[in-house]
Amino acid sequence: MSLPFRTDADVDAAAPIVAAHLASGNLLAYPTETVYGLGSSPDDAALDRLANLKGRPAGKPFLLLVDGIAMLEAAGLALGPNARVLAREFWPGPLTLVLRGGEGKLPDRLRGPEGGIAVRWTSHRGIVRLLRYLGHPLTSTSANHPGRPAAPGPEAIEQYFLDPIAAGELLVLDGGTLGNVPPSTLVDCTGSVARLVREGAIPRQELRRRAGSMAP
Numbered sequence: 001m002s003l004p005f006r007t008d009a010d011v012d013a014a015a016p017i018v019a020a021h022l023a024s025g026n027l028l029a030y031p032t033e034t035v036y037g038l039g040s041s042p043d044d045a046a047l048d049r050l051a052n053l054k055g056r057p058a059g060k061p062f063l064l065l066v067d068g069i070a071m072l073e074a075a076g077l078a079l080g081p082n083a084r085v086l087a088r089e090f091w092p093g094p095l096t097l098v099l100r101g102g103e104g105k106l107p108d109r110l111r112g113p114e115g116g117i118a119v120r121w122t123s124h125r126g127i128v129r130l131l132r133y134l135g136h137p138l139t140s141t142s143a144n145h146p147g148r149p150a151a152p153g154p155e156a157i158e159q160y161f162l163d164p165i166a167a168g169e170l171l172v173l174d175g176g177t178l179g180n181v182p183p184s185t186l187v188d189c190t191g192s193v194a195r196l197v198r199e200g201a202i203p204r205q206e207l208r209r210r211a212g213s214m215a216p
Helices: 010-021 043-056 068-074 081-091 125-134 154-160 162-166 202-215
Strands: 003-004 027-030 037-039 063-066 095-101 115-122 138-142 170-174 183-186 194-196
Touching: 003 010, 010 027, 010 081, 010 125, 010 170, 027 043, 037 043, 043 063, 063 068, 063 125, 068 115, 081 095, 125 138, 154 162, 154 170, 170 194
Parallel strands: 003 170, 027 170, 063 115, 095 183
Antiparallel strands: 027 037, 037 138, 063 138, 095 115, 183 194
């Protein structure tokens, strides 16, 4: 099933359908400011289904999308000094920060080997609106199988995931075809010094220009 997701009216109409779909442990494909994502509610049962759909190896975590700092803090995550400066300069936007915290509020399987959880305050207007309706973060990973390019739009998602869509497990939010945008830049802020994990939509030079010594 696919739902239009291009205008505020589209988002408002889709939101209760998405909420019920996720509450049943099902999965979502949706546009972001970078690439289309696959996601779920942040609980263990839904994460099992998402890992199976994605074909993701065990132990490789998913990131979280939030609609602002308040949602991040409500999930028990903390912005250290480096993360706070980077967030101030680049959020909302295509910067993912690995943060400490979340114990007892988020599944430990979301943690990477450094012990943190990857989070992004997305700048996609529709997803922010949806997150505010849901009231909780949404897990996120690129809409593809390992080794294949990320789907640029709903047509490619249907080619990759035809059976789960037909079975009603995967709901597609149609935000149109996205441009050729790199994935988010990923920075580990769990230590005293920020570390660049993946250079993506925001280059290292721009991180350093705007965040100075707090950048990796």
